[in-house]
Amino acid sequence: MKLPIVAYGDPVLRKVCVSIDENYPDLKKLISDMFETMHAASGVGLAAPQVGLPIRLFIVDTSPDEEGKDGFKRVFLNAKILEETGEPWAFTEGCLSIPEIREDVMRKPNVLVEYYDENWKRHEELLTGMPARVVQHEYDHIQGKLFTDTLGLLRKRLLKSKLDAISRGEIRAEYKMKFPQQRRKR
Structure with a gap:
């Protein structure tokens, strides 16, 4: 089942998520739904907060073809980054929770x-x-944290109106989204 992706501005995207255990309800279904959601949105990664759940779960699939050959596909539960090394390199990143915004982000390789x-x-x-x-x-x-947090102050100011528009649902995404500031219709 495709899940709605939470848009920029929703408080769940700013929470430090909690660890889970093997008794988490319907975990296999949630993982399956997250992969279906991510693939339908043409993403390469999706974290549980992006579907409204503040838990330490994310999935990655950078597979170049539908059979998953020569790609990288994993489920990460309770992940911890132990070390980041190498010379940082820039790459243009985007995020399913922040549609239509792509920026260079420096990360270690x-x-x-x-x-x-x-x-x-x-x-x-x-x-x-x-x-x-x-x-x-x-x-x-x-x-x-969001990739926009890595940007300089000037760039953040230039993007503010676009980010506010995303929060209000004033954006067209090719996938189902949940907007935190969208007014309810009566």
Whole structure:
């Protein structure tokens, strides 16, 4: 089932998320729904806060084809970034919760991450390049941070009216969204 993606301005996107355990209700269905939602929105990552849940869960799928060959696809439960290394590099990032805004973000190219997969198997994995970048972006979500937080003060001021418009639902996304400031119709 496709879930609505929470738009910029919703308080859930600013919460430091809580850890969960294997007894979390309907976890397998939630993970499946998140993958369906992310793929339908043409995303490469999706965190639980983006579907309104303040829990430490995110998914990543940078697969270049529908069979998942030569790609990176993972479920991250209770992830912790242990180390980020290397010379930071710029790459234009976007976010499903912040449609139509894309900005250069500096991130380190290597990340050591500890997490549990969907079967509650513990992993410690060193990621590099694009998988590392996507994991850092999604990890920021479960820490209550957005990619726009990395921007300079001037750039943030220039984007303020666009970000406010997103909060009010004055944007057209190709996927279902939930807007925090959209007025209810009577």
